[in-house]
Amino acid sequence: MIDIIAELDEVRRRVHAGEQGDQVAVRLERTYRAGVEDVWDALTDPERLVRWFLPVTGDLRAGGRFATEGNADGEILACDRPSRLVLTWGGPDSVVTVGLATGPGDDGTTVLTLEHAVPAAFLPDAGGALYVGPGWDGALLALGLHLRGTPIDDPVELQNSPEVLEFNGGSIRDWEAALRASGMATDEQTAAAVEAATAQYTVAPDAGAQP
Numbered sequence: 001m002i003d004i005i006a007e008l009d010e011v012r013r014r015v016h017a018g019e020q021g022d023q024v025a026v027r028l029e030r031t032y033r034a035g036v037e038d039v040w041d042a043l044t045d046p047e048r049l050v051r052w053f054l055p056v057t058g059d060l061r062a063g064g065r066f067a068t069e070g071n072a073d074g075e076i077l078a079c080d081r082p083s084r085l086v087l088t089w090g091g092p093d094s095v096v097t098v099g100l101a102t103g104p105g106d107d108g109t110t111v112l113t114l115e116h117a118v119p120a121a122f123l124p125d126a127g128g129a130l131y132v133g134p135g136w137d138g139a140l141l142a143l144g145l146h147l148r149g150t151p152i153d154d155p156v157e158l159q160n161s162p163e164v165l166e167f168n169g170g171s172i173r174d175w176e177a178a179l180r181a182s183g184m185a186t187d188e189q190t191a192a193a194v195e196a197a198t199a200q201y202t203v204a205p206d207a208g209a210q211p
Contacts, residue, residue: 002163007141008170015129015175015182018117024126024184025117026133026175030140032110034147036100039110040082042146043098052146052155053139070156094118114140126184127193130175134201137171138164160204168201 011030018025032039042048049056058066060076067073072090079085085098096116103109116132138159145152152158176194179185185193 002141002145002167004163004167004170007144007167008137008174010144011137011140011174013133013137013174013178015126015133015178015184017120017184018115020117022120023117024120024123024128025115026129026136026178027113027115028133028136028140029111029113030144031103032112032144032147033108034110035108036082036102036110039100039112039143039147042143043085044079044081048146050155052142052152054155089116093122112140112143125186125189125193126179126182127189127196129179129182129184130172130193130197131200133175133178134168134171134197137175138168138201141167165202165204169198172197172201 011028014027016025016027017023034042042052044060046056046060053068054071055069056066057069058064058073060066060079062076062079065073065075066087072094074088074090074094075092077086077088077095083100087096088094089096094116095118096114099113101111101113103111114136116136118128118132120126141164142152142155142158145158158164172194175197176190179190179193
């Protein structure tokens with residue numbers, strides 16, 4: 001069983017204009033009860049990635065290109081073990097930056113930050129933050145289960161499970177609050193983004209299929 005409320009509360013979320021000031025960026029921060037090297041290994045070892053995320057192939061070092069099965073491909077821009085990973089995600093201007101730091105007082109925890117930034121010109125409006133934020137929430141949820149030793153038979157099946165779809169609904173509400181706090185979107189844009197994210201993240205892909 002997933003404690004949905006507790007898992008949602010583990011993440012701090014922010015929507016902002018990115019380092020360049022002309023982007024739409026989502027930022028997530030979550031603390032894991034695992035050492036930095038363990039978290040880094042879970043993020044970068046293909047044999048572990050397939051157990052909680054997706055199969056990943058390619059040249060997994062700075063300057064190399066990678067592909068995830070059924071999702072984005074990209075280029076690894078920086079890979080500084082065990083603290084910083086920067087890569088493109090689906091296009092050269094869509095950049096994901098992951099940072100790892102030892103928890104306060106070297107207490108055996110790791111603070112992970114993930115930021116995904118896209119040029120604002122590529123999106124209709126800042127509501128685009130809700131198109132990616134809940135997806136990264138789901139990934140960090142699965143990473144947490146993996147680091148705790150919870151077996152995940154099929155990561156894709158997990159993401160489409162009733163529990164995670166319910167988790168996604170809570171994630172969308174939290175991202176809506178973050179978007180409103182940013183002041184980057186109108187009420188109409190926010191409402192449209194919530195509607196689109198709800199359709200994307202809270203309905204199983206085959207829910208409407210006929211037998």
